[in-house]
Amino acid sequence: MAGPMDFISGLLRRPTPLVGIDIGSSAVKAVELTVASGRRIHATAGMRAVPAGSIVKGEIVDRAAVAEAVRGLLGAADIRGRDVALSLPGGAVIVREVAMPRMSRAELAGSIAWEAERHIPFELCDVNLDYQVVDRAGDTERRPSMVVLLVAAKKSTIAEYAAVVTEAGCVPAVVDVAAFAFQNACALQGGFERGGVAALLNCGASTINVNIVEGGRSVFTREIAAGGNACTEALRRSGIPSFEEAERVKKGLSIRGAGREDAEPVLREATENLLLEVEKTFDFFAASRTAGRIDRILLSGGASQGAGFASAMAGRFDVPLERFDPFRRTQVVGRQIGWRDPADLAAAAGVAAGLALRRTGDR
Template sequence: MAGSMGFVSGLLRRPTPLVGIDIGSSAVKAVELTAAAGRRIHATAGMRAVPAGSIVKGEIVNRAAVAEAVRGLLGAADIRGRDVALSLPGGAVIAREIAMPRMSRAELAGSIAWEAERHIPFELCDVNLDYQVVDRAGDTERRPPMVVLLVAAKKTTIAEYAAVVTEAGCVPAVVDVAAFALQNACALQGGFERGGVAALLNCGASTINVNIVEAGRSVFTREIAAGGNACTEALRRNGDLSFDEAERVKKGLSSRGAGREDAEPVLREATEHLLLEVEKTFDFFAASRTAGRIDRILLSGGASQGAGFASAMAGRFDVPLERFDPFRKTQVVGRQIGWRDPADVAAAAGVAAGLALRRTGDR
């Protein structure tokens, strides 16, 4: 959960940063950041498809296939680092913001397991716990004495993902949560400098991660168990297409005579179903806080590039919407493997870019 403050100066002193690897249900994304002259940062980014069915609901079913995708991607993109930072799927992670009496760090370390038993719906022996004090100056005037972000990750999932990258010839140095990795990438690019409440959405093939950030800190997270594949499946069913053919139609590359006019109403309906789940999440957040209004949406993830997705979201929510670019202050160099368009790199590589900010020894 470490933040990205001081990263640039740290990177300039550190010649071999961690490689960020984001293992998703449809593709593996990797980013390597290196220092350049004039305090600039260069990024090498790549993506490679994962064979269908290799990862189901965050569980790695075909470890060999996923490991081969990681190995092949690093080679094709000429990413040379092998110490890596990984992200876990949201279903394997529980994050809770809890209130505790103000106490010393030593006292907190001794109390956190007891608090976790009250808030985490897993057996403590089955999870790894992490925590961070997240309250700010002035919080004691309007909130309980101390606010702690408590995170629990399933040990079995950590072991699965670590085993994959190990089989691919890498060393898992840091394991992070996808939502927090994207938040770190956004912070580095100045995404929270305007203050207020920002909803950071990472729209993937099978999930949408929602991380609501206030004053630079996460105050609410949720994983929606649906993503861009819902649109693909709708096209497949309505057009009698294979999954790959439906993907081509979704991306505007018509197949088997299927045209955009036929696809548009199907895509609109499927997209509206996804946005309804996002709206429910926003409503739940608003109901849980006295100041629950979202001021803007930061949109990322490969599925957000789907035809009409961003415009439909902008039309549904009466707040400014921005596409998050993790490389806005970074020069992308090297091989950009797996993307046809630079905009697709920015959309899909946010989590991997955030992971690449991590350092060995981070909590």
């Protein structure tokens, strides 16, 4: 995982940084990081909406529309790099921690496929498989062991997302897991300096990614198959005629015939339903570990900007909550025109910022 100095050193070694592109169901986000004079990190960043229905449950339905959104975003935000790092939707990725006897790298390489067959619910011929030794937990002289992180990603989904950026005139250089990209962005901003157990929540339009990190290491991940659109649809069922108007009301803005007071009960119920799923995830994590208490929450994602969402989460879980800003230690030098509130971009760009830390040739 890259820290600030590791990242700066990496940028100085490579002339062309990777552009982080996070393709979500409601918007495309892009971040390009460069080192300026005095070793300051500059970020060129932006986001652009994708047409409704272009991406459904992580599957790209209208490749041309999404590619045009990527192409338009890079041009409007003046992002010049075309070698990119991509993230995959959580439904296309399986992450498992596996305890294995301690062995050499060669022995592990020879046995990992057999181990993966026991833990990955896909045919191995249909996935790209990666692994990393992450811990020596339980390592003793009598029974030396290690913990291996298995990651399997569907080849078909990788091909879909790679085809989109290729059509947009880019070169896909690295594919990452969204939860881990967000974790890298948190590390760059000093998110784990205080130690303890941190829950990283990236709340998007259709999903909430949960990554629980202990001592800077991911120990639990889950994707909740619901997000900010659940609140939007609840508002529409309450009588707001269009998706766009419901989105405005969700953010605390008024429209003709409806205002914040009218929306509050509907939003409160929809938000509580989402937070119940988060609570179930936290409970499952706590039950699976001896020390399963979460010390703080780092909150990101466009859906986290919904009216009352962050305050409701802070009240429900009674742990310190921080809105994550991927640009806290950087200077943002470019933004996509049309997003009035810089906080919206900061909330949405966590994954893209983490992707921009990757380097060509990374596994």
